[in-house]
Amino acid sequence: MGWPVAVVGAVLVLFVLRDVFHTLWHPTRHGGLSRLTMTAMWRLAKALPRRGAAGLAGPVAMAVVVAVWSLTAVVGWALIYWPFMPEAFAYAPGLRPDDHAGFEDALYVSLVHISTLGLGDIAPTEGWLRIVAPMESLVGFALLTATVAWTLGVFPALARRRSLALRISHLVRTHPTTDQVDADAGAAILDGLAADVTVVSVDFLQYAESYYFHDGDRRFSLAGQIAGAVSLADQASAAWHPDVRRSAAVVRAALDDLAAILDSRFLRTRGSAREVFEAYARDHGHLGGA
Template identity: 65%
Template sequence: MTWLVTLLGAALVMAILRDMFHTIWHPTRHGGLSRLVMTGMWRLSSRLSARWRAAGLAGPLGMVCVVAVWALTVALGWAVVYWPHMPEGFSYSSGLVPAEHAGPDDALYVSLVTLATLGLGDIAPAAGWLRVVGPMEALVGFALLSATVAWILGIYPALARRRALALRLAHVRGGVTSQALDSQGGAALLNGLASAVSVITVDFLQYAESYYFYDGDENISLPRQILHAASLTEQAMNSHHPDVRLSATMLRRALDDLAAILDELFLHTGATTAGVFASYALAHGDRMGRP
């Protein structure tokens, strides 16, 4: 039974490490636990007041909750590893009575101290294999910190690219005429938009959690601006300029790819590209307290 409990703790730790790996470092997969927490926070936001939704806290708070769940579960897993081997597998400082400090709370204390690399030393592993396991937990703690930083440094630039594309579409919507679009400059504009949309598609694949962030002002909200890109494509497809038509074809394919990813990962509507974008706008509009 002792080793069964130890293996259970090791399984908890491995499950979190797997979730961290698939969330951050494996671009074609996404962690199940982190995705569950982010989705839960997003759905909860839809049930709260319009002011809370408009504050856009679902994404940031979701990330905080994910990191907290990772840290607490890892600490709990290592505590379960330690607990069956206390007190005989540990050394205690002179002021502590081993028999009085061998409970689950003490095991959790040792785990948290080791995970945080504090190294207080009042309770320390003494058995041979435990002396190896302790530094391994410290390495996991360092990996958790590194993973959190890498996650933040990945998601926020992705959000900036998404919002920059939305702002560019807002500028196009208000300043590009049909005559200007039917030109070499119009073809270059469409090519640039197609490239930017492809980058956003990859961002959603690598950082799916970025979907759960509110974009703020309408001009930097991709859910509210992406439909204009689709209408711009249809307009350009009727151009007399062959380069414009070719660029419009590339933009349409990029938009189709983006819609496919949004529908596969988040919306699950099975609709056309226009229908998926409409659902995308509606989903994020609900979070803004708008119909």
């Protein structure tokens, strides 16, 4: 058993650290474990007949990802400890080393260290293990901190996305005519809309998990409202005022970038921006525009 098992444990630990790094600190499509978990939970929630299940997909998936990270790290470190028990460990009086050298005992030691409890009834005595065990405590603390930071990052991103959806809803519900849009005020509104779309695009890059949060109220759902922004930009592009036309072009560019991000990361339609937004609406249960 020995070192090969310990190497497997080290690989599991490194796999978790890599996934946390790519999910939280260097967001790319390489955070395989978290991305697969979020996608699977989203598809499962949509397949369930229970109404409102999709609304739980995002929060539950985040909890599952954190649980998988923690469990995999615990098992990985347990595999590092297990081959060297009981010889490389000191036991508290009353504990017989030979009776506490199984894998469940290694799991116990791993849980004690990753939770930073430091009970000390079973402690490493081998030199390198005395370095590895505190490193597990540091990783446990880092996982806790990363989970809090992740939560504090995702939910403000959701608030920005919902605010944009509600703003588009307000604009669409007023049914502005081309003449009303064709003014300095119209250009200012379009510039603000382009800025908000850009912020949401960055949020989808930085917090891809936010895609899997479903907004049941159509007014607050970007998937249900984004077509209204496209129509507004199309309407403004026919305006006479050059500033309005320029602002409309900026909105279209921002929408094209948003569509490219949604398509490359989540939808894979390879279609136009309008087709991507239609797929986005379908994926979130909103089959129309505004």
